[in-house]
Every structure is written in structure tokens, then in C-alpha cells.
Amino acid sequence: MHPEVAREPADNLIYNLAAKLRRQALWDALALLAPPLLAAIYVIALPLGAVGPGAAFLLFAAALALLGALLAVRRRPAPPNVATAARLLDARTAAQDHFLTLATVEPAACPAAFLSRLRRDAGGFGRRIELKRDFPYRLKSSAYWSFGLSLLGALLLTFLLPLAAPGARPVAPAERLRAVAQELGRKPELRQLGAKLLALAARLDEPKMPREEKTAQAEELKKEVQEQQKKEEQKENRELLGEAASALEGVEQQQAGGQEQKDQQKGGGGIDSNLKQEGKGQSEQSQSGSGESKGDSTAQLGTDMQQGKNSQGNPKEPGQEKNQRPGDSMQGSKPDPNRPGKEKNNEQTAKNQGGGKEGSGKEKGSEEPPQGAPPAERFYKTGEGQEGIKNAGYVTVQLPEELAADGKGETRAAKDGKGGRARNQVPLSNVPLPPHVPNAASEKQPVPIEYRGMIR
Amino acid sequence: MEPEQFREVFQRLEQEVQKVIVGHDDLIRKVLIAFFAGGHVLLEGVPGLGKTLLVKSLSRALGMSFKRIQFTPDLMPSDIVGTEVLTEVNGRREFQFKQGPIFAHVVLADEINRATPKTQSAVLEAMEERQVTVFGESHILTSPFIVLATQNPIELEGTYPLPEAQLDRFFFKLLVTPPGPAELREILKRTTGTESGEVAKVLPEDDAGTVNEMKQLLRQVMIAPPIEDYVVRLAHATQAEAQNGGPQSSFKQYIRFGSSPRGAQSMILGAKGNALAEGRVHVSYEDVEKIVFPALRHRIILNFQAEAENISADQVLAEVLKRVPRN
Numbered sequence: 001m002h003p004e005v006a007r008e009p010a011d012n013l014i015y016n017l018a019a020k021l022r023r024q025a026l027w028d029a030l031a032l033l034a035p036p037l038l039a040a041i042y043v044i045a046l047p048l049g050a051v052g053p054g055a056a057f058l059l060f061a062a063a064l065a066l067l068g069a070l071l072a073v074r075r076r077p078a079p080p081n082v083a084t085a086a087r088l089l090d091a092r093t094a095a096q097d098h099f100l101t102l103a104t105v106e107p108a109a110c111p112a113a114f115l116s117r118l119r120r121d122a123g124g125f126g127r128r129i130e131l132k133r134d135f136p137y138r139l140k141s142s143a144y145w146s147f148g149l150s151l152l153g154a155l156l157l158t159f160l161l162p163l164a165a166p167g168a169r170p171v172a173p174a175e176r177l178r179a180v181a182q183e184l185g186r187k188p189e190l191r192q193l194g195a196k197l198l199a200l201a202a203r204l205d206e207p208k209m210p211r212e213e214k215t216a217q218a219e220e221l222k223k224e225v226q227e228q229q230k231k232e233e234q235k236e237n238r239e240l241l242g243e244a245a246s247a248l249e250g251v252e253q254q255q256a257g258g259q260e261q262k263d264q265q266k267g268g269g270g271i272d273s274n275l276k277q278e279g280k281g282q283s284e285q286s287q288s289g290s291g292e293s294k295g296d297s298t299a300q301l302g303t304d305m306q307q308g309k310n311s312q313g314n315p316k317e318p319g320q321e322k323n324q325r326p327g328d329s330m331q332g333s334k335p336d337p338n339r340p341g342k343e344k345n346n347e348q349t350a351k352n353q354g355g356g357k358e359g360s361g362k363e364k365g366s367e368e369p370p371q372g373a374p375p376a377e378r379f380y381k382t383g384e385g386q387e388g389i390k391n392a393g394y395v396t397v398q399l400p401e402e403l404a405a406d407g408k409g410e411t412r413a414a415k416d417g418k419g420g421r422a423r424n425q426v427p428l429s430n431v432p433l434p435p436h437v438p439n440a441a442s443e444k445q446p447v448p449i450e451y452r453g454m455i456r
Numbered sequence: 457m458e459p460e461q462f463r464e465v466f467q468r469l470e471q472e473v474q475k476v477i478v479g480h481d482d483l484i485r486k487v488l489i490a491f492f493a494g495g496h497v498l499l500e501g502v503p504g505l506g507k508t509l510l511v512k513s514l515s516r517a518l519g520m521s522f523k524r525i526q527f528t529p530d531l532m533p534s535d536i537v538g539t540e541v542l543t544e545v546n547g548r549r550e551f552q553f554k555q556g557p558i559f560a561h562v563v564l565a566d567e568i569n570r571a572t573p574k575t576q577s578a579v580l581e582a583m584e585e586r587q588v589t590v591f592g593e594s595h596i597l598t599s600p601f602i603v604l605a606t607q608n609p610i611e612l613e614g615t616y617p618l619p620e621a622q623l624d625r626f627f628f629k630l631l632v633t634p635p636g637p638a639e640l641r642e643i644l645k646r647t648t649g650t651e652s653g654e655v656a657k658v659l660p661e662d663d664a665g666t667v668n669e670m671k672q673l674l675r676q677v678m679i680a681p682p683i684e685d686y687v688v689r690l691a692h693a694t695q696a697e698a699q700n701g702g703p704q705s706s707f708k709q710y711i712r713f714g715s716s717p718r719g720a721q722s723m724i725l726g727a728k729g730n731a732l733a734e735g736r737v738h739v740s741y742e743d744v745e746k747i748v749f750p751a752l753r754h755r756i757i758l759n760f761q762a763e764a765e766n767i768s769a770d771q772v773l774a775e776v777l778k779r780v781p782r783n
Contacts, residue, residue: 083682087783096736096740096742097680097683097738097739097740097741098738100680100682100683101678101679101680101683101738101739101740103680104680104681104682105678105679105680105681105738110676110678111676113458114459114676114677114678114737114738115678117459117737118678118737118738121736
């Protein structure tokens with residue numbers, strides 16, 4: 001059937017149904033494609049909002065959407081044409097291919113009388129048809145599948161992306177300083193200041209340069225920047241200078257934090273505390289080695305702690321038979337009559353608490369402040385005096401570097417066991433470092449259970 | 457002529473033949489379709505089923521001349537097509553062509569498989585060319601012309617089965633089946649009483665003009681391209697495995713040779729005739745499916761495996777119809 005031929009009701013019926021079927025096919029395609037596309041958009045938006053614009057996530061989501069579109073295009077049903085509509089009409093009205101013939105024959109090749117009769121007969125069948133009633137739109141099962149799978153995919157990605165995404169990396173103050181310096185360098189009037197910032201950033205990387213000097217230079221430059229900021233009239237420049245001042249402040253804090261860290265490192269490794277400790281029987285097990293705790297057992301101790309185990313080592317080892325089971329760690333004060341080792345352990349604890357000394361004789365227990373400055377002073381904040389903190393606890397952290405330095409075959413604990421001061425060996429701690437320090441220890445680092453309450 | 461007139465004439469012819477032939481309505485229709493489509497029919501059935509009566513009744517209803525040829529092994533081609541006879545006219549002797557029984561509108565070739573291949577060839581040539589050549593002189597056969605050949609499927613001794621090439625020239629091969637009890641009772645009632653059915657002439661004597669108009673009208677029936685495709689696919693599906701290289705199908709393992717293009721032509725023309733007979737001016741899928749068996753059953757040559765397993769051509773065609781989708 002050709003458009004130029006005058007249409008009669010039967011022809012109109014076929015064309016109307018074909019158009020309706022095309023619309024239905026469009027809805028079907030939309031119902032099939034929209035859920036995965038929306039899910040892809042959601043997945044794209046998710047990493048942008050949650051973990052930053054990760055190119056990998058963008059690419060993944062785009063590839064997902066593209067794959068979905070390709071599949072839909074490849075597997076799409078043939079668009080309903082006039083012949084399809086005619087077949088449906090024939091089937092619905094039992095018209096014995098009246099509509100199919102009308103829709104597909106070449107009118108020029110057919111006798112006019114035959115054609116008009118065919119139209120008349122088809123029209124008679126067509127009167128039985130009401131398009132809305134006989135050909136209603138129904139969602140296909142593929143649409144439901146598409147919706148369900150897209151929803152499932154989106155939910156899975158919602159929960160999996162944060163796990164897969166790396167944490168936001170803190171920007172080092174020196175890097176920030178360089179970035180601000182480059183920004184300043186683009187402004188002719190601030191170019192000189194930018195150059196100074198770049199020079200400072202370069203000096204910050206020099207390991208030989210003393211921290212005090214770096215801090216002083218940063219402070220000096222900060223003042224200069226602040227003065228310039230006051231003078232500046234343009235809002236944009238003022239904001240830029242504000243950023244520079246902030247970056248310099250960050251440098252100062254970093255240097256100050258580094259200094260504090262250094263001070264702490266000087267104080268010695270391990271964790272010492274002046275807090276009254278409950279369950280001290282366990283916490284002091286390693287101190288009571290009395291020559292039995294050798295370097296290898298200390299190494300084992302460190303490993304166990306990293307694995308979240310009890311810090312008391314392996315209770316099955318003969319040299320450590322006094323050690324307690326992991327589940328007993330918080331019940332150290334209760335003696336277990338079935339376990340002689342435990343009794344021994346408690347006895348040992350009592351000795352330690354009562355001032356009894358074993359091993360080198362120099363050991364003062366965990367209540368003793370570390371070497372160096374008096375503990376109360378060492379853990380005061382700036383501006384706080386003796387009266388500022390009362391009954392305050394303190395911790396001494398053995399940093400990983402220090403442990404590495406000590407761990408060349410002989411650990412501090414081993415040394416202590418041989419005659420040095422006995423001390424708990426804690427390779428990692430959750431003592432918070434200043435936030436601007438790169439790779440600052442987070443609170444999630446493993447720490448022995450018995451120290452958690454104390455540190456917090 | 458209008459389609460309505462065609463249908464009216466067709467129905468009257470059917471009714472007239474049905475007066476004497478009981479229980480073979482479909483057979484009668486198919487024979488009439490073949491007649492108006494310009495084809496010839498091979499009737500296969502045991503003796504005594506009314507094949508000859510059918511042909512005689514049909515020729516009478518059509519008002520056409522009828523000749524019967526009983527095929528025997530000693531039948532010569534000249535006995536069918538005619539021969540030159542030396543005659544004396546006005547004191548002069550000359551050869552004059554004496555027409556054989558083939559010169560009739562409706563020819564019954566009874567037990568065609570009993571004649572020698574040479575004689576069969578003479579008939580089949582006449583069927584295809586619609587002319588005969590005797591002593592170098594061509595003689596046009598009468599129009600319309602239809603040959604209704606019969607053959608007995610059980611008595612094969614002393615017969616000469618028709619070669620495939622000659623079978624292909626028959627438009628339809630129709631199976632004449634024995635009547636059922638009710639039909640037999642009706643036959644007895646009509647033939648053993650005092651009343652005998654008389655076939656009336658539907659068309660005037662030798663009204664070739666009307667018949668040719670009807671034949672022309674049949675060819676004008678419309679057929680949709682998708683239905684033509686269906687016919688092509690059906691014909692192609694009968695091709696043997698080695699011919700089309702398609703995947704191994706259960707029915708194709710029994711086919712030695714598939715349908716020729718004549719088979720597809722027969723299907724379309726037969727479907728057109730069926731459509732007109734049913735009062736339509738276009739072919740439907742059902743028309744094609746009704747015609748598949750008579751149009752293709754003698755054009756599919758089955759192999760030895762089919763013969764060994766007692767598989768008939770109709771079984772293969774039923775499988776073809778099942779496997780080939782309409783669209």
C-alpha cells in the first residue's frame with residue numbers, strides 16, 4: 001500500500017494501528033533502556049558526590065551505559081511496520097489475510113475492481129475493531145527485568161563503591177603552597193610573592209634545614225602575605241592571599257607537629273602510662289619476663305598485636321606459660337584456680353604493684369613516667385600549667401620508625417629484658433597526630449584493648 | 457466476468473457433479489480448480505471408486521467434449537494423437553489426418569501407467585504443448601483442454617510407472633479414497649433404485665469463451681508478497697539435503713529430489729482458484745496450505761530409506777508445513 005493512494009477506512013485502520021504499535025515499541029524501548037540509564041547516571045553521580053570525580057568510576061559507568069544501549073539496540077524487536085499491523089488485524093478479526101493483502105500488494109498491478117472489493121471486505125472486518133480496546137498497551141516482562149536488574153545493580157554499586165574507593169588523600173602543605181604560589185604567579189602584581197612562596201616550598205623539602213628555621217621563614221612570609229592582603233583592593237586577590245596565608249599556617253602547624261613528634265620519639269618507645277590500670281596482671285606480663293622474654297618472643301608479640309590478638313603472646317609457649325588466654329584479658333584480677341600459670345601471673349602482678357622488682361631491678365612499672373622531661377610537662381598543651389591538668393594520664397608511643405631502628409635482631413624489650421628498663425612494646429598507637437601531618441596515624445590503627453580506655 | 461459470477465458458476469458445477477459423485481467434494485473442487493487453472497490432474501485410486509464417472513460428469517456439466525482412452529501395453533501413440541490415413545477424394549488419393557481421442561476438451565487417460573513409455577510420452581507431450589505433431593505437421597488441440605489420468609496404486613505388475621519428469625507435468629495429483637459407510641449408503645441409494653441422478657449442463661455446449669474468461673479471472677486474483685514468500689519457502693523446504701546444504705532435518709533425510717518450480721506455480725495458481733471458489737479476490741495462507749498436498753505430493757521424490765520405512769510424500773509434506781513458519 002502506498003501513501004499516494006487515497007486511503008479508505010480499512011487502510012486508515014492499518015496505518016493507525018501501525019502508528020500505535022510504533023508508539024508502543026517506543027514505550028517498550030524506553031521502559032527497557034531508562035532503568036539502566038538512570039542507574040548509570042546514579043552511579044556516575046555517586047562517586048562524584050562521595051569520593052570525588054574518579055575517572056575510573058566515570059569510565060565504568062559510561063561503559064555500563066554504552067553496553068546497555070548496545071544490547072538494547074542489538075536485541076531490539078523489529079519496529080512494527082504496516083504488514084505487522086495488518087497481520088494483527090487479520091488475526092484479531094479472522095479476516096483471512098484481507099488486511100495483509102491490502103497492506104502489501106502493489107495497487108498498480110491489481111485490477112481496480114478487485115482492489116475496491118478487497119477494501120470493502122476489509123472495511124467490513126475493520127468495523128469489529130476498536131484500537132484502544134483490542135490493542136491496549138502492556139508493559140513487557142523485559143521492562144520489569146530491566147527495572148529489577150538496574151535497581152539491584154545500583155544498590156550493589158552504592159554499597160560497593162565506597163568500599164572500593166580509596167580515601168580522600170590529604171594534600172601536603174608544601175603541595176598546597178606550590179599550588180597557591182602558581183595561582184599567585186598568574187597575577188602580575190602578586191608574582192613576586194608567588195615566587196617567594198615557591199622558594200619556601202622548595203626549602204621545606206630540604207631535610208637538612210632545621211625545622212625552627214622553616215617555621216620562622218613560613219611565619220615571616222605569612223606576615224608579609226597578610227600585610228599584602230590588607231593592602232589589596234581586588235576581592236579575588238584578597239581571597240588568593242587568604243589562601244596563601246592559610247597554606248603558610250598549615251606549614252607552620254606541620255613543622256610544629258613534626259617537632260612534637262620528634263620530642264615524643266626522644267621520649268622512648270613503647271607505651272608508658274601513669275593511669276591506674278585495671279587488669280594490670282596482663283598488661284605487665286611482658287615486663288615480668290625475668291630473663292625469659294627474648295627478642296624472638298617480642299617479635300611474636302608485635303605480630304600478634306598487629307593481628308588484633310592479645311598482647312600477651314602465645315600462651316602455649318613454654319617461656320610464657322604465665323600468659324593468660326585472650327578472653328581473660330579484661331579479667332586479670334580474677335585468679336583462675338585451674339591454671340597454675342595464671343596464679344603465678346597474679347602473684348607476679350602483685351609483686352609489681354607492691355614495688356617488687358625483677359629482672360634488671362631498674363623497672364618501675366607502667367606508672368613510671370618515661371625518660372626525659374617530667375611527664376606532666378611533656379603532655380601539657382601550650383599555655384597549660386601544672387594546675388591545668390590534674391590526674392592526667394600519659395602515653396608514650398613507640399613509633400614504627402623507632403621500632404624498625406631497634407628491631408635489627410634486638411628489640412627494646414629484649415634490651416630491657418637483659419637489663420634495660422622493662423616496658424610494654426606497642427609498635428602502633430592511636431595517639432592522634434596533628435591533622436596536617438602527612439600520613440598521620442588514624443584512630444583505626446590496631447591498639448591493644450587494655451590501652452584503649454586509657455588513650456581515649 | 458466478475459468474481460461473483462465465477463463463484464456462482466463454480467458452485468453450480470460442484471453441485472452438478474455432486475449429484476452423481478458422493479463424498480468427494482474436495483476432490484471435485486480440486487479437479488475444477490485444476491481445470492480453471494489450466495492444469496491436468498492425476499487421479500490415483502483403486503478401481504471402482506467413480507473416477508471415470510467423475511470425469512464424465514464434469515465434462516457434461518461443463519458442456520465440453522469428452523473422450524476416454526484406456527491405456528494398455530499395446531496402445532500406440534497414433535492411437536491417441538491420430539494418424540494420416542490414405543483416402544480417395546474425387547479420384548485422387550491423398551493422406552488425410554484423422555484425429556485421435558486426444559482431440560477433446562476433457563480426456564480421461566485411464567490407467568495411464570499401463571501403456572509403454574513411448575505412448576505415455578505422446579500423451580504427456582500433448583498435455584504440455586497442447587498440440588500434437590503427426591508426420592511433421594502440427595495440430596493444435598482444442599481449448600480448453602484437460603487430461604485426467606488415473607492410475608491404480610496396487611496393481612503394479614506389468615505397469616510402467618510414470619517417470620518423474622512426466623509426473624511433474626500434472627498440476628495436481630489427487631487421491632481417490634474409498635467412501636465411508638454413510639457415503640456408501642448414499643451411493644447405493646442413488647445407483648440401485650429407479651431414480652438416477654442426471655447431471656445438468658451448467659455452461660452452454662462448447663462455450664470455450666466463458667471457460668477462458670474464468671481462467672483469465674483466476675490469474676488476476678491478488679496475492680500478497682508475504683504469502684508468495686511463504687510459497688517459495690515451502691517449495692524450497694522440500695529440497696533435498698544435498699541440494700540446499702541446510703541443516704539435517706528429520707523430513708529431509710527421506711527426500712531424494714524436491715519440488716520443481718512447477719510445484720510453486722501450481723501452489724499459487726491452485727491457491728488463487730481456491731480463493732475465488734470461496735468468494736475472495738485475494739489469496740490467504742489457508743488457500744496455500746490447502747493446495748500444498750495435491751500440488752507437491754507427486755513432485756517430491758522420496759529415497760529408498762523412506763520406502764523402507766513406509767514414509768509417504770504426504771507425511772513429509774505435513775512435516776514441511778509444520779516446520780515452515782508463515783512469516
